Each structure stands twice: as structure tokens, then as C-alpha cells.
Amino acid sequence: MDFGGINPVILIATLMASAVPILLAALGETVVERSGVLNLGVEGMMIIGALGGFVVAVQTGSPVLGFIGGAAAGAALSLIFALLTQVFLANQVATGLALTLFGLGVSSLGGQGYNGIKPPRTGQLLPDALADLPVIGPILFGHDWVVYFSILMTAVLWWVLKATRIGLIIRAVGESHEAAHALGYKVNRIRLMCIAFGGAMAGMGGAYVSLARVPQWVDGITAGAGWIALAIVVFASWKPWRVLIGAYLFGGITVLQLNLQVAGSGIPVEYLSMAPYLITILVLVIMSAGRKGKANGAPASLGQNFHASR
Amino acid sequence: MKRRNLLASAAMGLMLASGAFAQGMDKVKACFVYVGPIGDGGWTFQHHQGAMAVQEEFGDKVEIQYQESVPEGADAERVLTQMALGGCNIIFTTSFGYMDATNAVAAKFPDVKFEHATGFKRDSANVSTYNARFYEGRAVEGVIAGRMTKSNKIGYIGSFPIPEVVMGINSYYLAAKKVNPDVQLSVVWAFTWFDPAKEADAAKALIDQGVDVIASHTDSTAVLAEAAKTDGKVIGFGQASDMAEYKDGPRVTSIIDNWGPYYVKRVGALLDGSYAQQDAWEGIAGGEVLIGEITDKVPAEVKAEAEKLRDDIAAGTVHPFTGPIKKQDGSDWLAEGATAPDGDLLGMNFYVEGITGDIPQ
Numbered sequence: 001m002d003f004g005g006i007n008p009v010i011l012i013a014t015l016m017a018s019a020v021p022i023l024l025a026a027l028g029e030t031v032v033e034r035s036g037v038l039n040l041g042v043e044g045m046m047i048i049g050a051l052g053g054f055v056v057a058v059q060t061g062s063p064v065l066g067f068i069g070g071a072a073a074g075a076a077l078s079l080i081f082a083l084l085t086q087v088f089l090a091n092q093v094a095t096g097l098a099l100t101l102f103g104l105g106v107s108s109l110g111g112q113g114y115n116g117i118k119p120p121r122t123g124q125l126l127p128d129a130l131a132d133l134p135v136i137g138p139i140l141f142g143h144d145w146v147v148y149f150s151i152l153m154t155a156v157l158w159w160v161l162k163a164t165r166i167g168l169i170i171r172a173v174g175e176s177h178e179a180a181h182a183l184g185y186k187v188n189r190i191r192l193m194c195i196a197f198g199g200a201m202a203g204m205g206g207a208y209v210s211l212a213r214v215p216q217w218v219d220g221i222t223a224g225a226g227w228i229a230l231a232i233v234v235f236a237s238w239k240p241w242r243v244l245i246g247a248y249l250f251g252g253i254t255v256l257q258l259n260l261q262v263a264g265s266g267i268p269v270e271y272l273s274m275a276p277y278l279i280t281i282l283v284l285v286i287m288s289a290g291r292k293g294k295a296n297g298a299p300a301s302l303g304q305n306f307h308a309s310r
Numbered sequence: 311m312k313r314r315n316l317l318a319s320a321a322m323g324l325m326l327a328s329g330a331f332a333q334g335m336d337k338v339k340a341c342f343v344y345v346g347p348i349g350d351g352g353w354t355f356q357h358h359q360g361a362m363a364v365q366e367e368f369g370d371k372v373e374i375q376y377q378e379s380v381p382e383g384a385d386a387e388r389v390l391t392q393m394a395l396g397g398c399n400i401i402f403t404t405s406f407g408y409m410d411a412t413n414a415v416a417a418k419f420p421d422v423k424f425e426h427a428t429g430f431k432r433d434s435a436n437v438s439t440y441n442a443r444f445y446e447g448r449a450v451e452g453v454i455a456g457r458m459t460k461s462n463k464i465g466y467i468g469s470f471p472i473p474e475v476v477m478g479i480n481s482y483y484l485a486a487k488k489v490n491p492d493v494q495l496s497v498v499w500a501f502t503w504f505d506p507a508k509e510a511d512a513a514k515a516l517i518d519q520g521v522d523v524i525a526s527h528t529d530s531t532a533v534l535a536e537a538a539k540t541d542g543k544v545i546g547f548g549q550a551s552d553m554a555e556y557k558d559g560p561r562v563t564s565i566i567d568n569w570g571p572y573y574v575k576r577v578g579a580l581l582d583g584s585y586a587q588q589d590a591w592e593g594i595a596g597g598e599v600l601i602g603e604i605t606d607k608v609p610a611e612v613k614a615e616a617e618k619l620r621d622d623i624a625a626g627t628v629h630p631f632t633g634p635i636k637k638q639d640g641s642d643w644l645a646e647g648a649t650a651p652d653g654d655l656l657g658m659n660f661y662v663e664g665i666t667g668d669i670p671q
Contacts, residue, residue, distance in 0.1 A: 010518050018511055108347060115349050116531065116555035118538070214506045214532045215539075219347030220379065223505040254508065258515035261498045262465070264667050269499055 006259050011252075013138040016147055018213065019251025021046065021205040021222070023150045025229035026236070026243045027157055028201025034161060034238055035194035036174035036301035040096030041081055042202050043226025044103020049074035049203025050210040051107040054119055054217045057207075063122040067146065067207050074203015075196045077103055082195040086188040089305045104220065114217040122146065122212040146208050151244070153201075158240040170194060174299035177306040187306045202226065235280045237287060237297040250276045334583030340364060340573075341398035342376040343389055345405035346504040346529050352550040353503070353529040353567070354378070357404045357427075360569030367574045371581060382407025390415040394422045400580055402573065403427065405503070406472055413437055423585065425576060428474050430656055435587055440572055443593030444474070445481035445655070446623045447565035448525070449630035450601055450616050451547050452485025454562060455493070455523040457612040458545060462492045465516035467509065467526040467533060468499045471669045473658040475527050480662045481630045482525055485619070487664060495665050496521055506532035513537060517544055525549075534560050545607065552602045563616070564602030571597055591652065594624045631655070636663040 025042050032039050052073025057066025081099050084090040122144045124131060131142035161167040169190060172180040177187045209225065210217055228250055236242030257272035287297070342361050346354040358376065365374050375398065380389050386408045393401050394415060400423040403412045409429040416424040416437045424437045432439055455464045464486055468475045479497055486493045496519065498512045509528045513536035516524055524546045526533040531553050537544040537560035548556070548564025572590065579585040592598040601620050604613045622628035633644030638661040644650060661669065 007518070014511075014514060014518065018507075021507070108349065111349060115351050116553075118535075118555070209507055214510045214535055216506075216531060216535045218351055218506050218530050218532070219349035220504065221506045223502075223507060225507065255511055255515065258498055258500075258512050259518070261667070262496045262515050262519045262521070264496070266668075269501065269670050273501065 006256075006263050009135050009138050011255060011259060013142055015248060015252040015255045016139070017143060018255055019247040020147055020150050021208045021213065021225050022229045022232060022250060023244060023247035024153070024205035024208065025202040025226060026232040026247055027150075027153055027240060028198035028205075029229060029233045030236070030238055030240060030243055031157065031161075031170065031201075032194050032198035033233060033302055034174045034299055035170045035191050036177060036299050036304065036306075037085065037191050037195055038092045038096065038303040039078065039081055039099070039195060039198060040093060040230065041078070041099025041103065041226075042198075042229050043222060043224065044100035045074040045077050045199045045202035046103075046206035046209070046222045046226045046229075047107045047220070048077045048103045049206030050221050051111050051114075051206075051217065052203060053207025054114060054210040055110075057119045057211055058114070058117055061120050063120050063211055066119065066211050067204055070207025070211075071200040071204040074206065075200040077106075078195050078199025078202070079192075081199075082192045085305060086192050086195070089307060092303050092305065100226065108219045111217050111219060117217065119211050119215050119217075121215070144212055146204075146212060154240045154244045161240065171299070174301055177301045177304070181306070181308060187308075191306075202229070205229070231277075231280055234298075235283055238299065239297075249279065335399065335581055337371050337373065338368075338399045338577055338580050339373045339375065339397055340577050341393045341396075341401045342374070343380050343386065343393070343401065343403045343405075343408060344376060344378045345380065345382065345407070347378050350504055350529045351531045351553065354404070356551050356567040357402075357569055360573040361402075363570030364573045364577050368577065368581065372577060380408075383411070386411035387415055390424075391418070394419040398422060400425065400577060406470075406474060423580065430589075432587065432589065438576075438587050438589065440576075440588075440590040441474075442567060442569075442598040443591060444565060444567075444599060445477045445630055446593045447599045447601060448478045448481040449485040449623065450620050451525050451563065451565070452482040452487075453489055453616045453619055454547075454604070454608060454612060455482065455525065456486030456488070456490035457615070458562070458608065459486075459490070459493060459523045461520045461522050462490065463494050463496060463519070463521045464523045465496045465498065465513075465521035465525070467512045467516070467524065467528055468497055469503050469528050470501060471499060471659075471671075473656055476658045476661070476669060477655050478525075478527055479665070480658065483665055484635070484662060485630060489615070497665070497667055499670055500528055502528065504529045506530045509533050510536040513546075531556065542607075548602055554602070557603075557605055561602075561605070562607050563604040566600040566602055568598050568600050594620060595626065637661070638663055638665060 025046055029042055049070035053066040053070025056069025057063050081095055084095045085092050125145045126141045131137050173187050173190050181187050206222055210221055232246040235246045253276050344354040348354055348358045361374050377389055380386055402425045404427045406428045409431050412424050412426045413431050413433040417434050420436055426439050428441045429439050466479050483495045500508055500512050509532040513533045522544050526549050534546050534556040537546045545562050546560045548561050550567050552564045552566050553561055629649040631650035633648040634646045635644040637643050
């Protein structure tokens, strides 16, 4: 079952775990952007979540509480963004970038003294008997609970956005905030809740890096994952299942190129490293070529602030 | 107004600097540029320890300034210019990638001293370079790797394909091969100095393919954290810093970069006026490379063998690159008994015979 020295079963199992942080963050950002808000602070919220989750897990000894703490920390930071953009109507792009810088700085300060501590372990969810089954065992049953949670969230968000009243309201606010306002929806309040949700998801994604994937705290631990999450949202044209595909593609290629190197393949590293980005560009071109004018399915009010007086 | 301020402070900086060098200085402002955060627990952490040692040694006579996580490239040049304008007398740039920026800025500020770590370009008289012979430590690690591996597969996580790293890979492999002729080396290039998640992924890729001893040339402790997940099946080494928190886990020994003595010496020379341009390259003997405590996981005879190699290298009786050694393509490099000249090491861009794979160009 090996191809060129690489076992595809282990590869798939590894990429599912390594894609979790960007998947969670990108899902959260999808909801935020579907409500018409462009929050570029994903990286900042992720790293705050990574720190918050780590601190809570170390203090309480419970990784589950850690993930909740990470989500709370990410949501708390995103509320600063919500306050500035929804109440004071600050520019979303500038505020989002500032949020990233702020998050990186605060996490570096708050993380002093947490270097070199080992967090409680986030173990595999299902019993070994299942995980040891050939082929499907490692892929389907060998993960920790967060991996299953991330897939579950993809399904839930897809259903909520597509088939529920809440989803309809979120989309209405994102497509035309004037119309949504005229119908009596509180545009800014709905957006605020979406931002907080996005922050919680990003924070949880960050917590997965510091609690499960690397398990430790070091400064700058997310190292740009938030930006990849942002790219995936566009890549996926704001649809949850495509976000999952995008996250697995990005995560998968990173894992694949490292594995190919170990296996001694002749493909140069550089080509594999740039592959996900090339594919993103390709997908964007193909999607926008298909429908004239409508570009790539971005929410029509994306990035615009709303005030009832206008 | 702004521009005038800038020019004025530039002029002041130059005056301050130029007035002082002939006969030593009363007070030195020493500045450090770091490639990662101090909290990385490895490379940058150790440089900062060195900076702290300077402060401790000279107290009020030295002012320390530093900037963390400075990207290699155009940003580095801006940071260096800022520091030179801000009155720094000596600037330590602590990563290979700052080489061109350091030389470019140094040419504009002839009265500020620049010290570039691990580089080889000294374009103007005020640029010195300093490095440590980390490959000596790699040889000690290689002995342990060769003796400890059960699968006969050992791994090395490289950062960038530069001579510094290639040298480490070759030294590690040669030492392992000497004690265990069946050993096979897998090299993974991470193309980053610092990205904990990617470093962990690289370690996982090696472990998935049966590697059970991993050396790393990246800056964080993520590789050891990943190895720790295997419950003792895989061992690794502390890199740049002792990483002692993994002592009861996978870390069996470490290479510790000890920059303090060098920094104290250079800043001291600036204070007493004996400063001169130089190219420093010290190793285990000079105390710049320390081998961390070898843990009990390593059997006593292997530990003794590794310690003997360390002591022999320190005494100068053993050189990790001693012939006969062939290059990967089978051509001759070192003849029987010959040791590698420093020039060959500093420009090393080839694997030695027996290592598979290519160095990315």
C-alpha cells in the first residue's frame, strides 16, 4: 500500500489533523464574511486563542476546558473589532490588520512564563480497537475529538446557512444591509454576533495548534495560518464544504511535500510549496470567468459599514 | 520638520560615534537584531542570553537595545538604518539572511560597528563576522544517533539549504555512519527558521516513515514536542538551547549556543579601544558550542563514547571532517588523513557520499 515510499493512509490521517486549525478559522470567517464583514484579524484571534487555550488547559489540567478558553479568548478579541467597526464605524480592513498586530503583541506579552510547559494531552477519542482497523481505522477513527468537531461544524454551518431562518437573515445582512434594515433586522447586532462567532472559531483553531498539533507555547506559534484561512474562504467562494476541501488541500500539500522529501522523491520542494497558492489563483480565475459581473460569489455588502441614518 | 529631525539625529549619531573610537568609549550602546521571538526557546533565546550577559558584565556602561522577529530582507535594512541613526555603536545581526542588509547599511555608517552572525561577507572595514563550529556538536549527536537507532533510519530537519546547515547534515551523517555502517539519513527541508506547526509536521513525516532519531536545525522546541508524542520510541536533540524541559522525554542531549563570552569580549573591546575587524569561528574548544547533559536514556558506553569525541574535538586531536571522504557523486573531497579546510566548510554545497537526495538549489 505504499506509493513511492509514502503510505496514503497515514498521509490522509495526518492531513486531516493538520488542517484542523485553518479549517476552524476559515469556517468562522466564512460566517463573518457572509454577514458582510471583512475581518482580516484572523491571525490575531488565532494566536490569542492559542495562548488562551494553552493557559486555561495548563491551569485546569483539562484540554476540553482549554479549547473553550481558546474560543472565549478569540471571541473576546473579536469584540474589540466589532466595537470599532460596528459601533464606531471604523474601516474594516485597517481595523482587521491592526487586530492581527495587536493579537500577536498581546500573546507575546501574555505568554511570558509559559514557554517550555507541556499542556495536558488531547488524546484519541475512540478506543484503539477501532483505530487499529486496517485503512479506515487511522483515517476515520484514530483522531482526537476536535477533528470530528471540525467536520461536524462544516456540516452544521452548511445546513444553517442554506436551510434555516438564521442563515437567511445572515445572508440578507451580507448581501444588502439596506434591505435587511428595511425589513426590521438589527444589522449591526447580527454582524456583531457573527464576528464573535468567527472569533471563537479562530480562537479554537489557534488552541488546536498549541494544545494538540505542536503541544506547547512559543511566541508566534500560528506562524501565518490565519492568512491561509482567509485565502481559503475566498478559494471556497464562501461555501462551507468547499472550505473543508480547501483546508484539506492546503493542509494536505504541506504534509505531502514533507513526506515526499523523506521518501526521497525527485520533485523539487519549491513546486509543491507553491502548489496550493497556484491552485487558489486558478480556481478564482475559473470561477470568475464563468459568470459575468458577479465575479466569485462574494457577499455584495462585504467590507461595507452600515449605519441606519444612511 | 520630520526630515530635519532625522538629519539632525543622523549627524548626532555620526558625531557621537566618530569622536569616540580612537581611545575607547565611556558608554556603548549595543544593539541586537533577532530573527525570531526571544520566547522561541532556541536560537534567538540564546542570543538574548548573550545580550543579557553583556548587560550584567558592564552594567551602566552599556545600553542594550534589541528588536525581535525582524524579517530577513528589506525590513532588516530599515531596522538596521534605524538603529544606526538611533545612536547604536555596535550592532549584532544574528541570522544568516541579514548578510546583504548588514553590509549595505554598514557601508553607509562607517563609524558604527557591525557584527554579522554566521555570514562570510565583510565588505567594509566596520563589518566583522562571527560564527560557532556547530558541526562539532553535530558529530557528537551523530555518534549517539548511530548507536541509538533501532530502525537504522535517522532524520535531520533542515531549515534552508545554506552551507551552515549542509555542514551540520554531513557532520551528523559521517559520525553516525562511522559507528553504524547500516545507518540511513533522511533530510527534510522546512524552508523556515521558525514555524512550530511546520516543524512539528516535518518531524511527524519523519516518524511516520520509521525514523527514530531526529536532529533539527530549526529554532523552536516543536520537534521535541512531536517526538514526545511517541512515548519514548523516538529521540531527539535540543537545538541551539538546552531545551532541558524535554529531559525526561525525547531529548537525550543538546547543542547549546553560548554567545555570551563573545558578546562580552567584543563590547569590552569597544569600551577599551582595542576593537578590530575580525572573522571569529570558535567551537567546543572556545566554549561557544556546549554539549548539554547526556541523559540516562543513553547507555553508559555510548555516553562515554560521545563524551570522548567531544573532548577529543575540544583538544584538537579529532576533526569531524577527516579524510578519506568522498562527495555524494563519488568524486574525491578529502584524502586519507586530511582535514577539511575552513573555506571548504563555509562554502559547502554538497552532500558527502552515502546521503541520498539532492540539496534544493
